[in-house]
Amino acid sequence: MKTIGTAKKERQPLYEDVAYRLSHMVDEGTFRPGEKVPSIRAMSHRFQVSINTVKTAYGMLEDRRVIEARPQSGYYVCARLPALPREPDERRPLLNAAAVEAGEMVSRIMRDVNDPGRVQFGAAIPDPALLPSEKLGRIMASELRRSPDHGTGYAMGNGSQKLRNQIARHMLKAGVTLAPDEILITSGATEAVFLAMKVLCRPGDTVVTGAPVYFNFLQMFRELGLKVLEVPSSPVDGIHLDALERALSRNRVSVCLQVTNFNNPLGVSLSEEKKKGLVALLKRYRVPLVEDDINGDIAFDGIRPGVCKAHDESGLVILCSSFSKTLAPGYRMGWMAAGRFLERVRRLKMVTSLATASPTQLAVAEFLANGGYEHHLRRLRRTCAERVAAMGESVGTFFPEGTRVTRPKGGFTLWVEMPETVDSMKLYSALESKGITVAPGGLFSTGDNFRNYLRLNAAAFTPTTQWALEAVGEAARRLV
Numbered sequence: 001m002k003t004i005g006t007a008k009k010e011r012q013p014l015y016e017d018v019a020y021r022l023s024h025m026v027d028e029g030t031f032r033p034g035e036k037v038p039s040i041r042a043m044s045h046r047f048q049v050s051i052n053t054v055k056t057a058y059g060m061l062e063d064r065r066v067i068e069a070r071p072q073s074g075y076y077v078c079a080r081l082p083a084l085p086r087e088p089d090e091r092r093p094l095l096n097a098a099a100v101e102a103g104e105m106v107s108r109i110m111r112d113v114n115d116p117g118r119v120q121f122g123a124a125i126p127d128p129a130l131l132p133s134e135k136l137g138r139i140m141a142s143e144l145r146r147s148p149d150h151g152t153g154y155a156m157g158n159g160s161q162k163l164r165n166q167i168a169r170h171m172l173k174a175g176v177t178l179a180p181d182e183i184l185i186t187s188g189a190t191e192a193v194f195l196a197m198k199v200l201c202r203p204g205d206t207v208v209t210g211a212p213v214y215f216n217f218l219q220m221f222r223e224l225g226l227k228v229l230e231v232p233s234s235p236v237d238g239i240h241l242d243a244l245e246r247a248l249s250r251n252r253v254s255v256c257l258q259v260t261n262f263n264n265p266l267g268v269s270l271s272e273e274k275k276k277g278l279v280a281l282l283k284r285y286r287v288p289l290v291e292d293d294i295n296g297d298i299a300f301d302g303i304r305p306g307v308c309k310a311h312d313e314s315g316l317v318i319l320c321s322s323f324s325k326t327l328a329p330g331y332r333m334g335w336m337a338a339g340r341f342l343e344r345v346r347r348l349k350m351v352t353s354l355a356t357a358s359p360t361q362l363a364v365a366e367f368l369a370n371g372g373y374e375h376h377l378r379r380l381r382r383t384c385a386e387r388v389a390a391m392g393e394s395v396g397t398f399f400p401e402g403t404r405v406t407r408p409k410g411g412f413t414l415w416v417e418m419p420e421t422v423d424s425m426k427l428y429s430a431l432e433s434k435g436i437t438v439a440p441g442g443l444f445s446t447g448d449n450f451r452n453y454l455r456l457n458a459a460a461f462t463p464t465t466q467w468a469l470e471a472v473g474e475a476a477r478r479l480v
Contacts (some may be wrong), residue, residue, distance in 0.1 A: 014049050018057035020123050021047070023066050031077050033393050034386030037067055039074055071302040073090075075391070086205060095222040097352045105425065105443055108217055112437045120460045121449040122428075122437030124264055124413050125329055127459045130383055132376050136328055139372075140363035150362060154355040158346065160184025160336075163365035167335055170368060173294060175320070182337050184346060185356045189294045191244060192320035192336035194220060195352075196290045197255065199344045200318075201226055203413075205254040208247055208287075210239035212415070212444035212453070214460040215233040216263045230251065235415060236405045238263065238270045241277050247283045255288050261305045262295035265415045265444055265455035267408025272306050277309040286316075288341070291323045295411040297377055305410075315340030323364055325411075326380060327373070331360040384412045384459060390471065398473030400480045406478035418452045428455070430475045434469045 022037065030039050038046065040054045047054070056076060067075045069359060074143045097321040108374025113123040143150075158164060163181035171178055186192040201207065203225030209217070211230035221228055231247050233239045239258060247253070247378055258278065261269045270278065282289050291308045309319040318341060321332030333356070349355075367373050388408060395405045396414055406415045418424070424440035454472075462470060 001137030003409070006057050012227060014053045015060065017027075017055035018049060019060045020056055022057065022060060023064075026066055026077055031069060032390065035076050035077050035322070037075050037077060049478070050467075055212050055351055068301070070094050070300065070385075071380070073119065073378070074300065075386065093121050099283060102329065105428070105440065106219055109437060109439060109443075110429075112432075112478055114434075117464050118435045118437050120437055121456050121465075121468065121472065122439045123270060124325075124439075124455070124457055125459070126184055126325055126380075126412070127462070128238055129379055131328060132372065133240055133328065135372060136331075136363050136367060138353050141368050143362040143366055146358060147362065150358060153358060155185065155358045155405065156184060156350075156355055157369050159356055160358070160361040160365055162369070163361045164335075166365055166368035170373075171307075173304040174293070176310040176337075177310075182339075182342065184336050184338060184342065184349060185361060186320075186322075186334040186349065186354050187321035187332040187353055189292060190216065190289075190321070190334070191303070191332075191336050191349075191353065192258070193217065193290060193292060194224075195322065195345050195348050196318045196338065196341070197221070197224055197226070197334065198266060198348055199259075199338075200255045200288050200290070201339055202254075206251060207257055208244065208251070208253045209257045209264070210259075211447075212265055212441065212450055214259065215439070218446065219441075221222055226254075230445060230447070232270070233263070233266060235266050235268055238266070238268045239278070241274065244278075245281055248287060253285070255290055256282055257290045257292070259292045259294070260296075260308055261293055262298060262408060263440070264295065264411070264412030267406050267413055267415060269305055269410065270308075275306060275308045276311045280306050283314055283316060283351050289317045291346035293319060294325055296321065298384055298412065298430070299410040300381055300388075301409065302378070308337075309337060314337060317368040318345075326377065327364065327367070328360070331364065332357065332363050333360050339473050343467055359392050381410075384410075387461050388412060388414065388458040391456065391458040393470050394461070394466065395456070398470045400477045403476075414456045414458055416454040416456060418454065420452050421479050422452045422476050423470055424450075424452060424454050427472070427475055430478075431472060433474075434468070436471060438472060 025031055040051055043054045044051045065078050068078050109122050112118055149258045163185060164183040166181050167183055168178045207221060208229040208230050208231060210233035229247055229251055231239055231244045259336055260275060289308060295305050296305055307319055311315045317339055319337040392405050392414055400419050402419045404417045425442055428438055428440050439455040440452030442452055
């Protein structure tokens with residue numbers, strides 16, 4: 001039988017030889033994590049073998065997690081990262097509900113985000129170069145010329161009808177059927193979550209959430225006078241439902257907050273089975289769920305994951321999202337589907353911010369309607385996948401021995417566990433003079449569980465910022 005190159009055995013099947021050659025090129029760095037490999041047809045022509053032979057070889061390499069297929073895009077080298085951070089010990093006692101302390105470090109990070117001279121590994125914001133800013137600007141100008149009154153007036157009530165129509169259509173991909181009148185436009189997902197918490201809770205109430213938890217949520221809870229009950233979460237499959245049930249059975253809980261897809265900071269998504277289980281569990285205890293789905297559109301494989309709201313039959317799930325991670329953070333274009341709480345949320349929105357800015361609603365609505373959003377997402381997903389893989393590999397190279405990092409399948413944040421002697425707060429201070437920001441792990445909990453962890457923004461990782469990640473790794477090694 002004909003073989004290719006330096007096959008290791010006599011009579012080796014052709015597909016194994018093709019798989020060996022491509023795997024060797026990956027090992028040698030010809031194709032790096034996140035990069036596209038030749039198409040099946042191109043590889044067939046290059047090696048002078050049949051298309052079916054290459055298909056079989058690629059299937060073998062997929063099984064070995066050397067490459068992965070992305071719908072309508074091709075095959076890419078999988079991330080070859082260090083081991084995942086260890087999962088939380090499920091035998092560990094649950095944290096007691098705790099008040100949130102003032103976040104001076106959060107304020108420092110938010111201040112540094114506005115400094116264009118810094119490398120922004122600390123804030124979970126998209127790279128401006130990846131956003132369709134000019135296209136959105138042209139669309140907004142055109143819409144304002146066409147409907148000047150709509151652009152200068154208040155979009156009262158639930159917000160732009162056209163935008164709500166488009167959101168309802170878009171969310172069919174997530175398996176949820178929403179009527180436009182069920183959707184309320186907000187000033188970003190942050191306002192949506194705030195409105196939900198304000199409606200569902202009173203000062204002194206307890207909110208349960210998975211740990212680690214996005215630090216700005218913790219600061220929101222503090223401003224609302226809420227206590228936080230943190231439940232262990234796995235970097236592999238998310239919040240532990242058995243631990244959540246113990247928490248619900250032992251504590252009086254007013255609401256559960258969960259980022260269900262590409263969680264910030266873990267990057268993990270709940271399976272559909274787990275989403276169903278979460279909704280059923282909370283329904284049994286009559287606890288509303290506030291579901292943040294802000295990263296759901298950034299699935300690397302192009303398959304939009306579902307949401308808990310799709311399994312909500314009682315109206316207890318409030319779904320919150322926005323276009324801040326995918327289109328334009330500054331547009332503050334968010335939305336929520338509040339279920340049975342819609343009227344209360346609408347009244348609260350009226351007395352707090354009255355309405356969301358009209359020009360940005362017009363622009364985003366038209367961008368969704370003309371197909372621009374889906375086209376943009378294909379490029380954004382591909383680039384985020386490449387940067388997440390490349391940054392994870394670089395963390396394994398430059399950080400102290402023993403460092404471990406997550407392998408998210410969407411979004412653009414990495415959760416990094418460093419040796420226990422590394423204090424990420426001290427690391428942040430050491431990096432300030434270098435013009436580099438990171439998000440210390442201690443910000444993501446009311447306890448002291450993540451002192452040696454970091455969240456990194458892979459969207460900011462490019463060849464021109466690799467020096468900054470090397471500097472972070474060097475500073476971490478000094479703290480070992």
